[in-house]
């Protein structure tokens with residue numbers, strides 16, 4: 599567990615998620631499902647979906663949460679990139695913050711904690727992030743955390759009545 603002091607406001611605690619965090623995590627995620635292109639889910643998933651991620655933590659599969667003053671501010675996670683065994687050293691990462699917690703460094707704080715854990719995990723080689731465009735904040739966050747854009751898939755998503763591109767970002771060991 600670690601405690602950080604943001605520029606203003608109550609102290610923020612970043613720690614591994616537990617089952618008790620799931621309802622608040624689902625609130626943040628399902629708000630994005632309903633209102634944003636940040637996820638290609640189109641129907642709210644509830645706590646059970648995030649519980650599946652918690653149930654498979656260990657090694658390079660990590661779920662972190664950030665709390666301050668009784669409020670869940672956000673969470674970040676790493677998990678399998680694709681199910682085939684040859685991909686085991688590759689982790690997909692993402693991060694979701696409550697609306698009021700954005701734009702004041704918390705994304706960087708959560709990712710710094712997550713990436714430090716991944717760098718220390720013996721079986722993790724590289725990380726991938728998939729960003730639906732446009733998402734200036736997410737692009738800036740990933741670039742700031744050592745990811746490089748490796749390509750764009752055109753119109754692979756369809757949400758809110760339009761096709762959406764995804765940008766693929768990757769962080770290699772040499773960028774750690």
Ligand SMILES: CC(C)(COP(=O)(O)OP(=O)(O)OC[C@H]1O[C@@H](n2cnc3c(N)ncnc32)[C@H](O)[C@@H]1OP(=O)(O)O)[C@@H](O)C(=O)NCCC(=O)NCCS
Nearest residue numbers: 636694695700701702703704705706734735736738739742
């Ligand atoms: C994307 C998200 C996690 C970023 O976290 P954040 O706490 O707002 O970002 P930070 O304050 O840590 O800023 C990280 C970097 O992004 C930049 N940034 C933040 N918001 C930005 C914005 N709206 N436009 C452009 N740049 C932005 C910051 O300047 C900073 O860069 P720097 O360190 O080089 O100055 C957050 O906005 C969020 O949860 N968005 C909704 C969900 C989402 O899109 N998740 C990502 C799915 S791929």
